[in-house]
Amino acid sequence: MKILVSLPKKGIYLNEGESIDKIFTGDSSSSGTISATVRLASLLHDHGFTICLSSNQEVSCSQFTCLKHNDVEPQEFDWLIVHESHWDGMSLTFGNEFLHKTFLWLHLYSCFAMVYSFIQAGGNRVICASIDCANTFRAVPEWDKKIAVAYNSYNEIFSPDVAQIETTRKSLIFIGAIRPSKGFPELMKTWSYLAQNQVDLELKIAGSIRIHDKNASIGPLGIAEENFETNQIKPWLDSLPERYQPRFLGSLTPKQLQAEINQSWAAIVNPSWYATETFCISAVEAQACNKTVFSVARGGLKETIYRENFNSLATDPNPDTLGNLIIQGLSAEKNINENGLLAGEYVRNKFSNESIKKTWINLLEGKPNEPQIPKHWKTSKDIVCDLLRYSNTSKLYYFYRSPHDRKILGLQQRR
Known part of the structure; x- marks a missing residue:
């Protein structure tokens, strides 16, 4: 299986000429989003998948191929795992004809219209970093089928060290x-x-x-x-x-x-x-x-x-x-x-790397995965969202409720 893992669409996250290997070894600072993304690429590579990492800048890695976003040939991949910035509500960076094999990975809370438009356009699945994030999209049609949760991994260099003694002042x-x-x-x-x-x-x-x-x-x-x-x-x-x-x-x-x-x-x-x-x-x-x-x-x-x-x-x-x-x-x-x-x-x-890897493998292979999104109600908002979804009125509700959603949904209607 050949998989593209894509970093955010814009931004410079590594110093010029710096290898991604330094993130793995703990010798380079990076944001949680960047480190989680490159770790996922490494975990899937270790499992035996053919991995390519795309970014906005020239980067190198000893484990797998790295490309700039513009150089990606999406038809070569079985799956695309892309950062949320690659979907603008209308188009995918790598082409809408490849939406059916694209996982849109949300690292931030997004709006209803962004997730709704991706799924309606034919996107494969939306992946959220927490159950709470996934639950905010309960009103989206096919929420229980098209939205899943995969926690972020962490660098396992972080561990207790008894040799590091606290100073006298806490x-x-x-x-x-x-x-x-x-x-x-x-x-x-x-x-x-x-x-x-x-x-x-x-x-x-x-x-x-x-x-x-x-x-x-x-x-x-x-x-x-x-x-x-x-x-x-x-x-x-x-x-x-x-x-x-x-x-x-x-x-x-x-x-x-x-x-x-x-x-x-x-x-x-x-x-x-x-x-x-x-x-x-x-x-x-x-x-x-x-x-x-x-x-x-x-x-x-x-x-x-x-x-x-x-x-x-x-x-x-x-x-x-x-x-x-x-x-x-x-x-x-x-x-x-x-x-x-x-x-x-x-x-x-x-949140062990092994646990996160297993979750993503299950997602890629279409198997049930943990953690699962909650089907039961915890708040009155959950009830309202489910009613909107079951009655197929969520699009209309968010169109009038949110100017931001209305802008994205309006663009869809004018296509």
Whole structure:
């Protein structure tokens, strides 16, 4: 079986001349989307499939062939696994005549019209990174047949390391891109609240906007995009006492990040109530190091973050609520440590590379796969979505409800 695995349509994600091999070995930093995509290509290659990876730039790999998107000959492949950016609501980058053998892989929450239009145009299946993401499309016709879930894999270099000793002062490590849409404004508010409460804790920030685009321009502090840095980050830093100034670690390789996580007390990932995560590989990687992860009970985070021994997810949007959970954790050391150990077992079983590979093989071979999308109702919204789907009125509903959906659906009607 010959399979194309395609990276996002645009963006520069590797330095010029850099090999993808460095992502496998943990020697190159990359976003969760990029790392999950190249790992999938590697996992399918290891299974014996013939793999080709396409991207927007010239890249190399010792395991399989790499091409630029424009050089792909889609007729040569049995299946195409493509990033969501390759479907614009009307056309597929590689040609609509190949939709019947295309898996559209969603890494973000998309809109009804994007998924609906792909399926109506003849797309094979839509793959979501979490059950929560898949459930948002319940109103789409053939939802139970055309939409499936495949969790993202993580780099198994992330593991507990007893040689990495915590410093005398406990540290909380934030892992993620330093941008407004990745929960950084909420992190700033939560940390200001913790500073006001004079917690015995240090904040480390591992991330950079350049994880998402190597050519992104940054401000004079070298932290984030210039406007965000000047208008929000600098005033925040100026407001913090010297003792609570965060330590910016920049864009770390997986090897470097693994060491920083192991030296930390706990981790925090995207605490935004509104810019929700479909999955969150950073949360999985931190837990693989036996660390408790703090965030909010939204989106895919409810599936990726273990919290049976200590509830580390805030259940309302007030940043102070998350701050109070962290304060509680500082006074419940035993619970935090036990929760971290159990979290490590949880992610090493549920999100292992072997488990993710098996899911994708089942999808490619048309077999039942785990995890399955939920058929039962949990909320009133589920009931409404099912009624829309069964009555075949979902297209009309979203056409009038959402300007964004209306634009895409309107383009379809004018074809």
